Amino acid sequence: MIAHMVVTIPAADEQDEIGECLTAVGGALAELHARTALCGHVVVALDDCRDDTAAIVARFPQVRTVECRDRRVGAARRAAADYALAEFAACWISQVGGTRQSASVLANHRRSIGPNS
Numbered sequence: 455m456i457a458h459m460v461v462t463i464p465a466a467d468e469q470d471e472i473g474e475c476l477t478a479v480g481g482a483l484a485e486l487h488a489r490t491a492l493c494g495h496v497v498v499a500l501d502d503c504r505d506d507t508a509a510i511v512a513r514f515p516q517v518r519t520v521e522c523r524d525r526r527v528g529a530a531r532r533a534a535a536d537y538a539l540a541e542f543a544a545c546w547i548s549q550v551g552g553t554r555q556s557a558s559v560l561a562n563h564r565r566s567i568g569p570n571s
Contacts, residue, residue: 458545459483459492460538464530466501469510476514492546497538499530 461479465472476496483494495518500508502523511517520537522530531549538547 456544456546457491457493458495458542459486459548460495460497460542460545461548461550462531462534462538463496463498463550464501464527464534465498465503465507465511466525466527466530467503467505467507469506472498472507472510473513476511476517480514480516495538495542495545497534497541499534499537501525501527501530501533 461483463472463475463479468475476498479496483496486492486494496514496516497518497520498511500511500519500521502525508519511519518537518541520533522533524530535547535549538545
């Protein structure tokens with residue numbers, strides 16, 4: 455039985471968006487847990503970050519990280535998915551395109567389902 459939902463986020467120099475993204479994803483996963491038996495998790499693949507992305511992610515203690523140095527979004531997605539599968543044997547993995555897309559998609563989803571759905 456699937457018990458976990460893992461959102462994987464590739465991040466390479468995303469200091470301007472990562473905080474908002476993680477806040478939005480965290481809110482959506484909290485709602486998911488309130489409505490289902492699934493536990494939500496976030497894995498950020500820090501892909502050779504040269505800015506403050508890692509420091510900002512560290513402010514979210516519930517977020518797990520994996521580091522890679524490929525500077526390729528596909529490799530970062532793979533690293534995050536591999537980590538998720540190793541940590542949570544029975545899980546759904548949601549891979550998103552990046553930090554802006556994550557925050558935008560989740561905000562739109564939350565508006566569409568409404569506060570009491």
